[in-house]
Amino acid sequence: MAAPVPRVGVGVLLIKGEDEILVGQRKGSHGSGFYALPGGHLEFGESWEQCAVREVLEETGIELLESSVSFAAVNNNVMTTENKHYITIFMKAKVPPETEAQNMEPHKCEGWIWVKYTEVPKPAFMPLQQLLDTGFTLK
Template sequence: MEAEKPVPKVGVGVFVLNKSQSVLVGRRRSSVGDSKFALPGGHLEFGESWEECAAREVLEETGLIIHKIRFASVTNSVMLNDKRPSHYVTIFMKGELVDPCQEPENLEPDKCYGWEWVKWPLVPKPVFEPLQTLIESGFQLAEVPIPDCSFGNV
């Protein structure tokens, strides 16, 4: 029997912005991109919209609830030097926090070392290849007006 030929997978990475216009990144614990910084996200499931995937993955990984989810960009990454070589088409989405004062929790410690807010594009190194490709492309993250939560104005 002949070995099955590898196929590209579809990933969704999500720009979650907080009240100070920082983006959420975490250091991966995975056979693909291990110990590299990435946005919250994961695999697109069969029949799922990009927006549904973005909201689901962010909630599952961080406990954050996002809305006003929209397309940001896409990359094509062939990662042959990982422990498990892979090819990903990564759809980047952008979403706003329903509660701009909410902080992330590390709900999948077996997949992520922890979350932190950073200014775009100052993502700590090493950076997961799809996100690094996006940074190198000069992608600009347009600012999203987010209410100030210091006085309860949400």
């Protein structure tokens, strides 16, 4: 049996106003019950920006332009109990104050909520919690 290999995930910080981000409670997969950003796996040949745009649309119905998405941070997530290893690339995009998210994948997410970046509900999914623990700011 081959050893597991790291995978690349992209998480998107959708920023509303000065300090609100969109999070959803995961369901039906690893991390079920944890709060996470919209995002998913980077597909072959895809840029980070393309992945962010695609995942946000698939999960929330929010349309982003690639030009509005930029790099925010990266972290290394080894989930030993689940035998998973991810490199998580965080992208960010500002959205208008009236932006609302739809739950496009109710089998994967309980629903989306806007929260202050410093008040992400617990428990936060490991990649997001690690980002918060680094002291990363939205500024």
